[in-house]
Amino acid sequence: MSAALLLLTDGRFPAGGHAHSGGAEAAVAEGRITGAATLAEFCRGRLHTTGLVAAALAAAAAAGADLLALDDAADARTPSPALRTVSRRLGRQLLRAARAAWPAAVLDQLAADRPRGAHQPVVLGATARAAGLTPLDAARAAAYESAGSPATATVRLLGLDPFQAAAVLARLAPEVDAVADAATAAAHRARTEGTGALPAASAPLLDVSAERHAAWPTRLFTS
Amino acid sequence: MTTTGVASCPRTAGRVTGGVRVAAVADGRGGTALPLLAGEGALAVRRTGTRAWTQQSPRPKGAAVTLVGAMSAPLGGDRMRVEIAVGADARLTVRSAAATVALPGRGGESAWYDVLLTVAGGAELLWLPEPLIAAAGSDLRMTTRVDLVRGARLVLREEAVLGRYGESPGRLASRLTVTVDGRPLLDQDFRVGPGSAPGWDGPAGLAGHRAFGQLLVAGSGTATLGPQLLTRASDVVQAVATPLAGGAATLVTALAPDARHLRPLLARTLEELLDGSATDIRPVPAAGPP
Amino acid sequence: MHQDHPEIFPQRHTMSVPGGHRALRVGLGGPVGSGKTATVAALCRTLRDEVSIGVVTNDIYTREDADFLLRQAVLAPDRIVAVETGACPHTAIRDDISANLEAVEELEERVGPLDLVLLESGGDNLTATFSKGLVDVQMFVIDVAGGDDIPRKGGPGVTMSDLLVVNKVDLAVHVGADLDRMAADAAAQRGGLPTVFTSVARGQGVAPVADWIRERLAESTAGAA
Numbered sequence: 162m163s164a165a166l167l168l169l170t171d172g173r174f175p176a177g178g179h180a181h182s183g184g185a186e187a188a189v190a191e192g193r194i195t196g197a198a199t200l201a202e203f204c205r206g207r208l209h210t211t212g213l214v215a216a217a218l219a220a221a222a223a224a225g226a227d228l229l230a231l232d233d234a235a236d237a238r239t240p241s242p243a244l245r246t247v248s249r250r251l252g253r254q255l256l257r258a259a260r261a262a263w264p265a266a267v268l269d270q271l272a273a274d275r276p277r278g279a280h281q282p283v284v285l286g287a288t289a290r291a292a293g294l295t296p297l298d299a300a301r302a303a304a305y306e307s308a309g310s311p312a313t314a315t316v317r318l319l320g321l322d323p324f325q326a327a328a329v330l331a332r333l334a335p336e337v338d339a340v341a342d343a344a345t346a347a348a349h350r351a352r353t354e355g356t357g358a359l360p361a362a363s364a365p366l367l368d369v370s371a372e373r374h375a376a377w378p379t380r381l382f383t384s
Numbered sequence: 385m386t387t388t389g390v391a392s393c394p395r396t397a398g399r400v401t402g403g404v405r406v407a408a409v410a411d412g413r414g415g416t417a418l419p420l421l422a423g424e425g426a427l428a429v430r431r432t433g434t435r436a437w438t439q440q441s442p443r444p445k446g447a448a449v450t451l452v453g454a455m456s457a458p459l460g461g462d463r464m465r466v467e468i469a470v471g472a473d474a475r476l477t478v479r480s481a482a483a484t485v486a487l488p489g490r491g492g493e494s495a496w497y498d499v500l501l502t503v504a505g506g507a508e509l510l511w512l513p514e515p516l517i518a519a520a521g522s523d524l525r526m527t528t529r530v531d532l533v534r535g536a537r538l539v540l541r542e543e544a545v546l547g548r549y550g551e552s553p554g555r556l557a558s559r560l561t562v563t564v565d566g567r568p569l570l571d572q573d574f575r576v577g578p579g580s581a582p583g584w585d586g587p588a589g590l591a592g593h594r595a596f597g598q599l600l601v602a603g604s605g606t607a608t609l610g611p612q613l614l615t616r617a618s619d620v621v622q623a624v625a626t627p628l629a630g631g632a633a634t635l636v637t638a639l640a641p642d643a644r645h646l647r648p649l650l651a652r653t654l655e656e657l658l659d660g661s662a663t664d665i666r667p668v669p670a671a672g673p674p
Numbered sequence: 675m676h677q678d679h680p681e682i683f684p685q686r687h688t689m690s691v692p693g694g695h696r697a698l699r700v701g702l703g704g705p706v707g708s709g710k711t712a713t714v715a716a717l718c719r720t721l722r723d724e725v726s727i728g729v730v731t732n733d734i735y736t737r738e739d740a741d742f743l744l745r746q747a748v749l750a751p752d753r754i755v756a757v758e759t760g761a762c763p764h765t766a767i768r769d770d771i772s773a774n775l776e777a778v779e780e781l782e783e784r785v786g787p788l789d790l791v792l793l794e795s796g797g798d799n800l801t802a803t804f805s806k807g808l809v810d811v812q813m814f815v816i817d818v819a820g821g822d823d824i825p826r827k828g829g830p831g832v833t834m835s836d837l838l839v840v841n842k843v844d845l846a847v848h849v850g851a852d853l854d855r856m857a858a859d860a861a862a863q864r865g866g867l868p869t870v871f872t873s874v875a876r877g878q879g880v881a882p883v884a885d886w887i888r889e890r891l892a893e894s895t896a897g898a899a
Contacts, residue, residue, distance in 0.1 A: 175770035180760035184588065191617055193587035206583030236629035237568035240637065242611050245629055254772035317761040336582065361559060361571040362581060365596060365637045367588055372611050372624045379735040383758040383773075 165292040168262070169285075170302045172313065177254035181247065182314030182382035183207060183307065184367050187374040189318045197325040200315050204308040204333055208340055210364035212307025214238050215282035216300040216344030217359045221351050222286025223299035228271055228279065234356035235280035241368040243375035245280075247384040253278030255285060265291035296348055300341035308333050314382055402426030402464040406478070408447055408507075409471040416447040416474045427464060428452045432479070446475025451513065453484065460489020460523060463496040470536075473506040480513040483545075486554055488521035499528040501538075508537035508603070515543035515595075515643050518554030518577060526558040534565050537603035539658070541650060545643045546577060546594045553577045553594065562602065562633075569602060569630040593622070593639040595646040601657045602633035609634045609657055614649060621645050625653060697728070697788040698894045699778065700887060701767065701804035701812035703831050706797030708817040709841040709874055711739045714792050716880035717887065718748035725789035725891065728781040729754045730774060732766050734796045752784050763796025771808040790891065800829035811890050813837040813883070818851035825859035825869075832860070837886050838869040844876060 168174060184207065188194040194203050218231050239245045256278070260268050268291055271279055278284075282303050289299035312326045343360075350358040371384060404427045407420035423429045432450045451466065458464050470476045486495055503509045511530075518524055532538055542560060546553030555577030562570040575581045576590060583589050590596070610625035614636070623638035636653050640646035702710045711731075718727055727749060731739040733756060740756035743749065755777045759766040766773055778791050793809055795802055804812045814835035816824050819842055825832055832838060838860055846853050853871060860869040868886065873879040 173769060175772050177770060177772040177776075179762055179765050179770055180758045180773055182760065188587055193591055199587050202583055202586030203588045204583075206581075206586040206588030209581040209583055210588070233630075234568055234571070237562075237571040240570065240572065240626050240628060240635045241624070242626055242629075250776065254776060257772055257775065314760065356568065357561065357571070361561070361573040363572040363574050364588060365574070365639055366591055366593070366622060368626070368637055369613075369622045369624045369639065370617075372626065373613055373617060375611075376613065379737055380758065381735060381761045383760070 163292075163294055163298065165263075166289075166294055166298045166302060169288065169292060169294070170305060172309075174258060176258045177251050178306065178310060179313075180383045181251065181310055182318065182384065183211075183310035184371060184374075184384070185311035185314040186318055186380060186382045187370040188311075189315065191370060194311075194315060194319070196319070197321065197329055200312060200321065200326065201329045201332065204311055204329060205336065207311060207364065207367065208304060208308045208333065208336060210362040211367065212304045212337075213340050213344055213360050213362050215285075215303040215307055216341050217347045217351075218280065218282035219286035219289065219299040219303040220296035220341075220345045220348035221356070221359060222283045223289040223294065223296040224286075224348055224352065225290065226348070226351060226356075228267075228283055228287055229274060230356055231283045231286075232275060232279045234359055235283060238361050238363075239280070241371045243371045244368065244384065247371075248280045248282075249275075249278035250383075251278075251281040252284040255281055255288060259284065259288035259291065263288065263291040267291060297341060297345045300344040300348070301337065304337045304340045304344065308337060318381070401462040402453075402458070404429045404451060404466045404468075406449055406468045406476070407471065408469070408474040408476040410473040416476060418447055418449070421449065423452075426453060426458070426462065427466070446477060446508070448477040448479070451478065451480040453480075453482065458484070458495035458497055458524060459487050460491065460493040460495050462489070464498070466499045468501050468509070468511075470501075470503045470507040470509045472504040474504075475508045477510040477512065483514040483517050485517045485519055485548070486522040486524035486556070487519050488523070488554070492521075492523070494523045494525050497524060497526045499526070501528070501530045503530070503532050503536035503538055503603075505533045505535035508539075510539045512539070512541045515545050515646075516556070516558070517545045517548055517643075518556040519548050520552045520554055522554035522556075523577075524554070524556050524558075526556070528558070528560045530560075530562040531566075532562065532564045532569070532603060535603070536564075538562070538600065539654070540600040540602075541597070541654070542599075543595065543597040543643065543646055543650070544574065544576075545646075546590075555580050560598065562600065564602070564630060567630065569633055570600065570628055570635060572598070590639065593641060595640040595643045597636075597638040597640070597646045597650050599636035599638075599650050599654055599657075600633065601654075602628070608632055609653075614638070614653060621649050623649055623653075625657075697778070697782070697791045698811075698887075698891050699791045699793060699809045700890070701793045701795065701809035702815060703767070703795040703798070703802050703804060703812060703835070704815035704839075705799065705820055708797075708815045708820060710794050710797070710815050711742055713815055713839065713841070713874045713880065713883060714739075714794050715743055715746050715748045716874045717792060717884055718743070720880055720884040721790065721887065722749060724888075726785070726787065727753060728778070728785065728788045728791045730777045730781070730791065730793045731756045732759050732763050732774065732794060732796045734759065734761065734763055739794060750785075753781065755781055759796055764798050764802040767793070767795045767802065767804045767808060769805075771805045774808050790887070800824070800827065800831050803830045803834055810894065811836040813839055813886075815839045815841055817842040818846045818853070818856070819849045822851040822853075822856050823859075825856050825863055828863045833863050836867060837883070838864060838867070839874070839883055840869060840871045842873050843871045844873045
């Protein structure tokens with residue numbers, strides 16, 4: 162475990178994540194997250210869908226795959242335009258922080274190729290590579306973030322006991338590891354088989370509620 | 385790395401227990417001919433007439449075929465395969481005679497159902513099968529691969545229902561991959577049912593919904609819709625129409641408590657997407673009440 | 675990493691190339707209800723004919739302050755953007771400024787080069803200050819009704835802000851606030867940094883604040899030349 166990975170996944174790393182709830186704000190409003198138990202199931206569901214896809218994209222980017230092909234693959238796996246916008250915006254914010262922390266030609270090139278922002282998992286993987294991290298590290302970071310974001314947000318949204326939220330994430334840790342392993346294996350296959358070998362697990366209810374959330378006139382979180 | 389190739393979709397391994405192959409080509413006289421119309425094993429296909437894209441359409445009439453299951457397959461262990469190629473400027477509508485019910489096999493094996501659709505430039509395909517029902521204990525792996533050439537037009541409807549009426553869900557993995565000129569337009573892998581992805585029925589998963597539908601309208605000359613919420617948060621059906629990133633394409637995503645609630649919404653939205661004039665492609669009523 | 679800057683207006687981690695022209699970025703912080711949004715509105719009315727202005731709001735709930743500014747019609751709608759802060763407005767202006775930097779760049783992409791960007795924080799406690807990676811200078815807006823002991827209590831907003839604005843002085847007589855004491859406490863807490871006492875929403879009340887910004891604009895132009 163590299164300290165660079167700790168920095169990259171640190172909630173204080175200034176990459177914009179704090180303003181995003183990973184769908185939790187909508188799920189709380191729609192009564193699908195009401196406490197620690199439903200939060201755990203929400204995080205689990207997100208981890209095995211959105212998280213798996215993000216982890217595989219990140220691992221493939223960290224392995225040196227064509228970043229623009231991965232960006233196209235991320236588009237095809239994100240039918241919700243609200244979530245595409247969020248992903249690209251977070252990608253741009255992460256790239257800004259990454260270029261300050263780990264300057265690298267690959268990051269400069271990505272910024273030039275996608276001035277409106279590349280998808281966040283793609284940037285995450287490229288950042289991991291620039292920081293000397295492995296594809297598995299990148300996958301772990303993306304998988305963890307997919308569960309961590311709703312948990313952190315729910316502490317603020319419901320006043321959920323932060324110890325309970327931490328316990329939710331701790332109990333989910335073995336599944337985060339398993340998802341990261343599967344994502345890394347898929348990223349490895351994609352080197353020879355193309356981006357079609359990357360997982361495309363869909364979460365239709367998250368897509369619908371993301372569009373609903375984006376249409377709210379007032380909200381605490383961007384997504 | 386290339387962007388083409390869905391290598392995770394196993395193609396020809398194992399025994400094919402049912403298959404259909406259809407080729408549609410422009411006949412040079414303003415119509416569509418079907419030089420290949422073949423079924424084998426558990427699947428058959430019949431020509432069911434012609435139809436126009438719209439009543440007013442000045443363009444040539446297309447052909448229509450119906451897939452017929454010779455038995456209520458796929459059973460566990462079965463491997464079904466449908467290949468449909470629509471050549472340049474040809475127009476084809478594909479329906480199915482009844483819902484496809486996935487049933488458990490004797491040894492608990494998975495069943496496979498692979499659909500490969502290719503649509504050439506200037507051609508159009510309406511892929512409008514009846515729902516897929518994952519009966520209790522079944523385990524179906526479905527892949528639908530659609531390769532479009534720029535200038536092709538596609539209307540695709542997919543409906544999946546978990547469990548027959550009052551029955552617990554089967555297990556379903558259904559991957560839909562659509563490319564345009566080899567570039568991915570849409571890639572969605574829907575994995576639900578007992579033993580599938582953890583959290584599949586939780587608050588980030590189906591949250592109790594038992595019917596899932598997608599409607600994709602893609603290609604040249606098609607209207608794009610949205611993003612547009614099609615239902616309210618309090619409604620039993622949750623649905624949204626979203627424009628895809630790759631260009632002129634709209635996806636409708638819908639979740640409903642059951643098939644009965646799902647179809648009317650998809651039918652309404654399809655008409656809206658086709659400008660309300662496509663009366664001849666209004667779907668035949670499903671088995672349940674509307 | 676932005677704590678020590680030898681320059682007055684340091685290079686930021688900006689994605690788009692700012693070229694030779696970069697807007698002066700002014701942060702406005704302060705407690706809820708002290709008059710931050712009213713100050714922004716009054717500054718826009720006073721300065722909009724002199725310089726090209728954009729506004730970024732950081733609301734607790736998205737868009738409320740932005741909508742207030744739109745209703746007041748102080749600027750064209752495309753010159754005002756709102757940033758969501760995920761219930762942590764201080765984080766968005768201090769610890770993770772990336773969304774605000776994005777917003778500033780989006781403004782400039784949308785309406786062309788700006789001379790002045792006003793960044794308003796969501797109402798927060800006395801510890802909220804802007805990162806030097808985000809703003810060039812910052813003011814802290816308090817009001818006499820919030821208690822005349824705020825300057826004495828200090829806190830980063832009171833002690834570190836480049837300008838302390840004590841607002842709503844017309845209410846001092848009604849709430850029993852001792853303006854002389856506030857002035858003495860502010861002077862003691864702030865070293866040589868300036869403090870103005872005014873009522874921004876009354877008459878020409880915002881004039882001293884606007885003058886202070888004009889001086890900063892002149893400095894930044896001279897610094898860039």
